[in-house]
Amino acid sequence: MKDFLRQNGILLVIIALLLTILIGVGTAFMGGNADPLSNVVNTVTSPIRNGIAAAADWAEGVYNYVFRYGQIQEELDSLRAQVAELEDQVREGQEAAKQNERLRELLDLQAKREDFVFESARVTGRSTDNWASTLTISKGTSAGVEAGDCVVTSTGVLVGVVSKVGLNWSTVSTIINTDIEIGGIVTRTYSAGVLEGDFALMGQGRLKLSYLPHSAQLVSGDEVLTSGKGDVYPSGLVVGQVEGVFTDPSGMTRYAVVVPDADLSSLVEVFVIKDFDIQE
Template identity: 30%
Template sequence: MFILWDKYKKKFMASIVMLLVVFSLIGTGDSLSASLLENAIGFVVTPFQDLTTGVESWVVSTTEASRERTELIAENEALSEQLALLQEENKRLSLYEAENETLSGLLDIAQRFPEYESVGATVIAKSTSIWYDTFTINKGSTSGVSGNMVLVAPKGVVGKVLESGATYAKAQSILDSNSAVPAMSLRTGDLGVVKGDYILGNEGLCKMEYINQEAEIIVGDEIITSHLSDIYPVGISIGQVIEIEADANGLTKYAIIQPFVDLQHLDTVLVIDKNQEAGDVS
């Protein structure tokens, strides 16, 4: 507003002077036409009309801009809330999708071994190590779970049950240093034993030992459970060979195995009872 005053100050002063001249002429009795007087008055008043009109326009535009800004802020907040809800819903759907995929995988395994009784279980506790070497599931003796039952996930072998309580069971994964699973190469049939190793276990790996020196097993071979096990059904995937080394005795060699199951993020397993055929109630 001060800027506008500076702009019209000179006109204002000139108008005052003009008014004084007009009034002096009137006082001397000289006749002035109405139009001349109106023009003189208009000359004085117009700048003030321009000034007030400018101020009014500025107030209106400022108020309008403020209202629009408030509306935009409110709209943005509403959109942000909707986005947060959609993101949360997407997370839930992703979890449901992952859970359904896991359950479908477990069902596929159960259908591969229809001759054995099986039950699904959830991991409820794990050892303090980064990888699962021992853990606890939420099914026990009341669900028919007992020692030496086999634990599998959609991609392969997890381990076995060590002991069970009424509503829980303690389990051992193939990464545990006390674990031993009779195994063979799917491609060649070469035999060995997949065992847990304390050092390799920290990297999520295990070892296949007692492989004949003449065996044709190579890096990339898939390792499965063999027919020599009293606990594990034959043909369940264990992992893939990523390295082969000769033993110091020169008679055997061993392979480093990368398990197919992500034991670090394991949450659901299928418990298979190899010693109890489906439908056997004896």
């Protein structure tokens, strides 16, 4: 029986299809009422018809996918480009907001110290060794910048002092550099001393307020400003906060370790004080 079906399977299928056609025609002539033989044939051939229909649906789906793939890819590329453009706009908006905030802060500082003449500059470089703490800025003699000018943030926090000047660039010794020496004062107690860089402290991002009087009662968190003593640098520039008070190894003098308020590692824009009035 198996051999018979294997050898004559195609013939049987053809016969079944012909019978289906004949039965369909006969049914049409008989008013749509199928006889028992039609029911048997339809029952046998129904899975075949369903399989053919499913295969046709699958083929149509594959065709639609292939046909639309290129269009979908183009839409994805367009969306990616739009997202990239929006991200650029967001970054530009954030930078503009930061710039506006810095300008507002500078206006506040100018309102407090109308005697200051500022020159804005970009930070273009930083020292790359452990022997110095310096910045390179984008303004020089062509903009009226001179050695000895103080450099501050937009809020008036001291960054350092110009030490070298070129035509369109300058080197700034930051407040923790070892060549810094500026008069300082503690606002709470009016204790005066000398702000100076120290090699050991420079690696920790700190500086000294040296030559403090023995009677000075400083505590952690006391604010330190420039004193303006000697009329070389402006007074009232914020330097930082007292971290602790110590006695010199000689036992003769006391000094405070000061943490700068300026974040020297992340500065982008600074302001050079080109001129100021001496405050009595």
